[in-house]
Structure formats: structure tokens, C-alpha cells
Amino acid sequence: MSADQPKPDPVDGEPPSDHLIARLTERQKDCLRLVAQGYTSKEIGRQIGISPATVDNHVRAALDTLRVESRAGAARLLAAAEADQPLTSQSQPLAEPPTDAAVDAVSGPARRWWQSMVPPLGGSRNSLGAEAKFFAIIRIAVLGLSSLMILTIGIAVLLWLLR
Template sequence: MDPTAFNRLTARQQQCLRLVAAPATSKQIARELGISSHTVDQHIREALATLGLSDRMEAARRFIAHERGTAGDATGAPQVPPPFTPPLASRRSPLPAPPRHRWRRLMPPLPRHGRHLPKA
């Protein structure tokens, strides 16, 4: 693999690979970055093509090793970095959601079908 391939990755592709190494699913990555899971998959596919790899976890491992400067030892075998766990922000509140349509309980029922209009 070309060592300069990592420099050709976009910032978004790098973010996706970091989160893949977390490990996180495409849905979790999408929630974290505020994009669709299809967009995440597209970024990962483009990163795989740029790096000439076919496995997303292998690409993530090599990218993290490249970032840490441990791309390989004297034997040329890639070193596996320790598990990387970035914070995945939870979008859900710990409190229960307020009931929907609360205003319907507070408002009197609305008349229907024109029965409220005075007869002519």
C-alpha cells in the first residue's frame, strides 16, 4: 500500500475511519457526525478505494497506526493499535419525552361540521 495514500483521505473520511476503529456502526457514526448512514458508507467506500483495501476494519486499523506513527515494525508487519474509543454523544435525553398533543387535553373540544354556526 502506498504510504502517501493516507494523505489523500478527506477530513470526513478520516473521521469515519477513526469511528470505525472505535468500533461504531454506520448508524452510530452517522448520529455522531450528523449525517446519513448512507453518506457514512459512501465515505468509507471512498476511503477503502483510496487505500486499496477491501475491509473497513483493516482500513481503520492501518489509519490509526499511521496516525500514531506505528505503521509497522522492522519486520514490516503492521502493529495493531490498542482499542480506541472516542466519545459517542448520545442524542437521547435521559428524561422521558413529554407527551405529544398535550394541548389537546387543555383545549375544549372543537365543534365539527359547522354545527356551531347559527342557523340562518
């Protein structure tokens, strides 16, 4: 018997995992679904609005309930059980997908001219080609060097005035 398989359950008439999965809370199931998609506790916490430690507590409780030793094993059991069940209605998505309007709000006309010169705070994935990335790096380097030169000249002028 592998670590991913649940230990035998005394309930008759049901496969062991179905009875055990019925005992999971919705939050535990949410966490296990995201584990199955390869998310870390930190990423899961960000998506569903709880701390990584709380995610770990939910996953640990699910491991105990399902009687398995690994997160991946618990996620596989839940996925297998849910694949066997016909969906009568779809549950609400855990997180709203980003809309184009949210992206357009930042890049629209309200965006200041200098904001288009630097990457967004917090970073984001981009679809720039190698040439566009190269020019973006050069642009940031030139802006940084210009800022340093202005600061140096400003300090020099200030020191000259104070002598």
C-alpha cells in the same frame, strides 16, 4: 499479501500507506476513526450528523483510496499512520460529551412529579442495581394496570350513562 494491506504504491521515498492516507478527506478520516472504535454506520452518522448512507459512501471512498477491502483494514491503516505522527495540535472532538447539566436539567425541580415515575423517552443506560430495576419494573406494571383500570371504569360509566 492480506486484504488489509495496501497494494504497492508507485511513489518513492514514502511508505505506501502514508501517501495514500494523505489523500483521504477529513470526513473520510473521521468516519474511519469511528469505525476503528467499533461504531456502525448508523451510529457514526448520528455522531457526526450525516446519514448512514453518506457514512458508507465516505468509507467506500476511503477503501478505494487506501486500496483495501475491509472497513477494519482501512481503520487500522489510519490508526497506525496517525500513531506514528506527532500531534502538534488536537483536532476538535467529533461530538460533545454529555454534560451533567444536561442530565440535571431533566431531573431538576422543573421535572413534573409523574415524570419521575416512568423511564426517560428514548431510553438511556442506567446504573441501577438488580433490586432497583425490579422495583422500577413493578412500578411501571402498577402504573399500567392502574391506567387500564381507570380506562375500563371510565368506559363502563360512559356506557351506563348512555343506556
